[in-house]
Amino acid sequence: MAANTAENFPELKNDLMLRAARGEKTERVPVWVMRQAGRYLEEFRAMRAENEFFKVCQTPELACEVTLQPIRRFQLDAAIIFSDILVVPQALGMTVEMIPGKGPSFPEPLKLPEDLSKLDKDVDVNKTLGYVFDAITLTRHKLEGKVPLIGFSGAPWTLMCYMIEGGGSESMSKPKQWLYKYEEASHQLLNILTKVIIDYLVGQVIAGAQLLQVFESHAGHLCARTFNTFALPYLSIIARQVEEKVRAQGKEPVPMIIFAKGAHYAIEDLAQSGYEVVGLDWTVNPKTARHQTQGKVTLQGNMDPGALYASKEEIRTIVREMLEQFGTQQHIANLGHGIYPTIDPDHVEAFVDAVHSISEEINLDSKKKN
Numbered sequence: 001m002a003a004n005t006a007e008n009f010p011e012l013k014n015d016l017m018l019r020a021a022r023g024e025k026t027e028r029v030p031v032w033v034m035r036q037a038g039r040y041l042e043e044f045r046a047m048r049a050e051n052e053f054f055k056v057c058q059t060p061e062l063a064c065e066v067t068l069q070p071i072r073r074f075q076l077d078a079a080i081i082f083s084d085i086l087v088v089p090q091a092l093g094m095t096v097e098m099i100p101g102k103g104p105s106f107p108e109p110l111k112l113p114e115d116l117s118k119l120d121k122d123v124d125v126n127k128t129l130g131y132v133f134d135a136i137t138l139t140r141h142k143l144e145g146k147v148p149l150i151g152f153s154g155a156p157w158t159l160m161c162y163m164i165e166g167g168g169s170e171s172m173s174k175p176k177q178w179l180y181k182y183e184e185a186s187h188q189l190l191n192i193l194t195k196v197i198i199d200y201l202v203g204q205v206i207a208g209a210q211l212l213q214v215f216e217s218h219a220g221h222l223c224a225r226t227f228n229t230f231a232l233p234y235l236s237i238i239a240r241q242v243e244e245k246v247r248a249q250g251k252e253p254v255p256m257i258i259f260a261k262g263a264h265y266a267i268e269d270l271a272q273s274g275y276e277v278v279g280l281d282w283t284v285n286p287k288t289a290r291h292q293t294q295g296k297v298t299l300q301g302n303m304d305p306g307a308l309y310a311s312k313e314e315i316r317t318i319v320r321e322m323l324e325q326f327g328t329q330q331h332i333a334n335l336g337h338g339i340y341p342t343i344d345p346d347h348v349e350a351f352v353d354a355v356h357s358i359s360e361e362i363n364l365d366s367k368k369k370n
């Protein structure tokens with residue numbers, strides 16, 4: 001079977017994630033882990049010792065291998081393609097370096113509105129991001145249908161943060177300054193990003209992605225007013241236009257997940273923004289979120305990643321509490337943000353196994369009662 005054609009993919013053996021994302025009944029809660037491929041795995045560190053970060057992202061065989069590493073280790077219910085959200089600023093013509101021990105760095109961030117003229121606005125995603133599509137197609141074949149494959153992108157505001165701040169930041173004060181000083185230029189940049197993100201996500205579905213996640217990882221730097229002005233409208237446009245453009249290409253739309261970290265004030269709005277799944281960070285009370293969303297969407301999350309430092313027994317206790325708060329239907333278990341590089345992989349296994357065994361037990365108990 002040709003491993004480079006986005007057709008004749010192996011039959012899916014485990015569709016739990018897809019059923020949960022669509023709000024259908026599930027016999028146990030599916031689970032995956034944000035940043036499940038990464039530095040906490042020695043096999044990832046070995047790969048990175050030999051290969052620069054963006055070389056791994058840009059070489060389909062390497063990105064595929066890294067994507068499969070956690071799938072070989074744990075009974076996860078989904079794989080997520082190994083890439084990074086910062087490939088989109090690269091496609092717009094910006095230079096992004098990964099500084100060891102520091103993280104991403106933009107040598108020439110956007111400083112003033114006139115810098116927008118430097119961006120390659122009319123991005124052909126097949127030319128500039130085709131390597132991600134190739135990685136997705138290859139990985140779909142190599143997964144052999146074991147679990148579905150998630151594609152992803154950063155959201156417009158979160159990418160705008162990096163493009164202006166020039167890297168990670170506690171305050172993201174420079175992009176926040178744009179929102180208050182250069183409102184029109186901010187919307188211009190957010191529109192440029194929205195357009196390329198839509199094409200990028202559609203390309204991932206055509207290449208074989210079976211779910212999509214949009215990471216609005218820096219929503220926590222916004223307030224309700226700025227979120228409703230500079231984030232939510234663009235998130236909604238992305239969800240609706242990705243579905244429309246996938247259909248226009250004769251393909252079946254895939255479930256979409258929105259993860260807006262820190263946007264506890266916006267859960268109700270996010271549940272009506274066109275996404276099937278709303279991801280919650282660890283600060284949100286699952287019962288409150290369930291009440292706010294009224295069964296309209298599936299919820300994803302939200303164990304504190306720090307809980308993976310607890311003992312395996314304590315992890316089981318925390319997982320049980322989390323599952324009882326969410327209820328075992330319309331729930332995809334995950335952490336409330338990405339896993340930390342110093343987590344013990346054995347504790348990830350304990351987390352995954354606890355979600356499966358305890359959610360099965362709760363489901364069986366509720367069957368006996370009814």
Ligand SMILES: Cc1c2[nH]c(c1CCC(=O)O)Cc1[nH]c(c(CCC(=O)O)c1C)Cc1[nH]c(c(CCC(=O)O)c1C)Cc1[nH]c(c(CCC(=O)O)c1C)C2
Pocket residue numbers: 034035036037038039048053066067080081082083084085086098101102103104152167168169215217337338
């Ligand atoms: C989902 C994801 C991302 N990057 C990576 C993954 C893992 C994919 C997978 O598990 O297969 C690999 C991924 N991306 C990176 C790494 C570490 C690279 C290394 O040192 O080996 C990995 C494994 C580099 C990176 N890339 C980024 C950071 C954070 C910088 C900061 O704000 O301080 C970092 C450290 C930007 C980034 N990148 C991403 C996000 C959204 C997810 C989140 O919020 O955690 C963000 C904010 C997306």
